[in-house]
Amino acid sequence: MPNKLQKTNQPAVPLTWYANVLHHLTQHMWHKATGTTVFITGFFWIYLYLLKNPAFATTEMPITWVDTWIKFQAWAMPVYLSLWFYVSLPPALLATRRELYRYAFAIGVTCSIGLIIFYFWPTTVPNLSETRTMHASVEFLKSIDASGNACPSLHVATALFSAIWLHVILRNFASPTWVLMLNWIWCLGILYSTLAVRQHVLVDVLAGILLGALGAFVSLSFSLKYQRKLRIE
Numbered sequence: 602m603p604n605k606l607q608k609t610n611q612p613a614v615p616l617t618w619y620a621n622v623l624h625h626l627t628q629h630m631w632h633k634a635t636g637t638t639v640f641i642t643g644f645f646w647i648y649l650y651l652l653k654n655p656a657f658a659t660t661e662m663p664i665t666w667v668d669t670w671i672k673f674q675a676w677a678m679p680v681y682l683s684l685w686f687y688v689s690l691p692p693a694l695l696a697t698r699r700e701l702y703r704y705a706f707a708i709g710v711t712c713s714i715g716l717i718i719f720y721f722w723p724t725t726v727p728n729l730s731e732t733r734t735m736h737a738s739v740e741f742l743k744s745i746d747a748s749g750n751a752c753p754s755l756h757v758a759t760a761l762f763s764a765i766w767l768h769v770i771l772r773n774f775a776s777p778t779w780v781l782m783l784n785w786i787w788c789l790g791i792l793y794s795t796l797a798v799r800q801h802v803l804v805d806v807l808a809g810i811l812l813g814a815l816g817a818f819v820s821l822s823f824s825l826k827y828q829r830k831l832r833i834e
Contacts, residue, residue, distance in 0.1 A: 655723035677797035711816030757809025764788035765817035
């Protein structure tokens with residue numbers, strides 16, 4: 602008679618992608634919430650200080666035909682502001698403190714490069730549209746974040762950095778194609794919104810894309826090398 606208590610060697614059932622998301626969201630929640638808040642607060646303090654106290658003469662960025670073609674669009678303001686939730690998603694989906702520290706270092710270096718550029722080369726966006734004065738939300742934004750520290754756009758750089766990391770994380774969870782596409786649609790919406798609300802011009806956006814992509818690919822490359830090293834050891 603077989604022993605009913607005998608253990609079977611059945612392989613563990615892998616978690617679904619959404620179960621993986623929920624599992625990772627619940628890991629080190631205190632560190633994630635505190636770290637993200639401290640990082641954003643510190644970044645804004647330095648950013649606004651450089652904005653209000655430029656060390657050198659401010660350069661006005663050139664306008665391209667794309668900037669004149671894209672008109673002001675008030676609907677883009679919520680998409681523009683959604684960045685501050687969007688950038689919190691990649692660290693929220695990391696499982697260990699070591700991963701969180703590596704991610705914080707990577708995004709910190711990327712933002713620091715932008716801030717160093719702002720110090721030595723202050724830039725501003727020209728007045729592209731008078732229609733924005735009709736929208737209170739835009740006027741409130743301008744009262745806090747004037748059209749300075751324009752190039753590279755750190756709004757664009759951090760959005761693209763987050764999108765690339767989020768794509769890799771979600772792909773590792775075996776997420777369906779529609780989830781991966783939603784991530785990129787959100788990212789592209791944020792990038793477009795920077796032009797649509799007149800906070801940046803095309804040159805700023807292109808420079809931000811370069812900075813964000815470079816920061817993400819370099820940091821992910823080091824992260825993958827580190828993971829391979831751990832598997833070998």
